[in-house]
Amino acid sequence: MIYRRKVFFYETDAQGIVHHSNYPRYFEEARGFYLEQIGHPYEKIREEYNIDIVLVSLSVQYRKPLFFGDTFEIHFSIPKMDRFRFSFRYTVKKDGETVAVGETEHVCLDRKSRKIVSIPEVLRI
Structure with a gap:
């Protein structure tokens, strides 16, 4: 799947280069886009299945910069x-x-008990 986006000025540093801290945000946007595309936006997952999808690990390798307006x-x-x-x-x-x-790893938590639960069938590919 592909998520498209433009770099905003507030995401850049004094040189107009995207600050490294924005890449995890971009990844989160892509995950939200994915959930919307499969018909189960995050709000629906939380309310209908009573779970939170939580991040347990994150890695990013930066190869080239992105600039304001890219x-x-x-x-x-x-x-x-x-x-x-x-x-x-x-x-x-x-x-x-x-x-x-980059890569992120996730688990699902029951919203009340905060314990790890099985991934719901609607999220399985």
Whole structure:
């Protein structure tokens, strides 16, 4: 799946380069986009299934900078999923060139008990 976006000024540092702390935010936006595309936005997951999807690990490798005004794409997939854990893999591209890669790992928690629960069937690929 592909999520497209433009760099806003507030995401950049004094040199007009995207600050490294924004890449995890971009990844989160891509995950939200994914949930919307499969018909189960995060709000629905929380309310109908009474779960929260929580981040347990994050990695990013920065290869080239993005600048204010750049348009970029995040190509992402779910390479691993078992009963309790799943991960997303992200490749950030500008003009077809990779500028960053990353991975996040997640679990689902029951909103009341805060205990790990099985991934609901609606999230399984």
